Amino acid sequence: MMSEFTHINPKGEAHMVDVTEKSVTEREARAEALVRMAPETLAMIVEGRHHKGDVFATARVAGIMAAKQTSSLIPLCHPLMLTKVELDILPEPESDLVRIRSLCKLAGQTGVEMEALTAASVAALTIYDMCKAVQKDMVIDGVRLLEKRGGKSGHFKIDEE
Structure with a gap:
């Protein structure tokens, strides 16, 4: 079920949502990104043989x-005072991929989903950037x-079957 778009005003124009009246609550978001690569590329990274370092x-x-x-x-994203950002970077040689998981936390008036998604995405882009000379x-x-x-929207968790 979708609610109305909050970043569009009654005139149909984009605007930043006013969170002034929202309560400060503890908020947390987790996201992930995958980088699929050749087994040789993954082995090079895991074994520390990449010429660009770790x-x-x-x-x-x-x-x-x-x-x-x-x-x-x-x-239209609010600047947030993050209290925690954590990234787990997990090589999965059996699947020829790297799984990146991020966690962002704060006490604030708006959520941290975009920060968690951005953290995972940029970590993935960085892996690509560092390894593109080896595998494009x-x-x-x-x-x-x-x-x-x-x-206000409460707890959301994907079903990770």
Whole structure:
């Protein structure tokens, strides 16, 4: 069930939602992105043989920095005072992919879904950027919100079968 678009005013114009009257609540969001690559590329990263250094450490820092810059990247997004940003970067050699999971938290008046999605996406883009000289046909996909807590809309969690 979809509710009305909150970023469109009665005249049909884009606007930033006024959250002044909303209560400050604890909010949390988790997201993920996948980077699919050749087994040789993944092995090179995991074994630390990449000439550019620690790919996962760089991607983790990039994701954290991106979460903090989300309002500069996504129009109409509120600047947020994040209290936690965490990225888990999990190689899955059996599937020839890297799974990136992000967590963003704060106490505030609006949710952190976009920050979690941005963190996972930019970490994936960083892995691609660092490895494109080795493999240009990597695929970034599966970017999605896994869970969100807090706020008026309550708790959402995907069914991860």
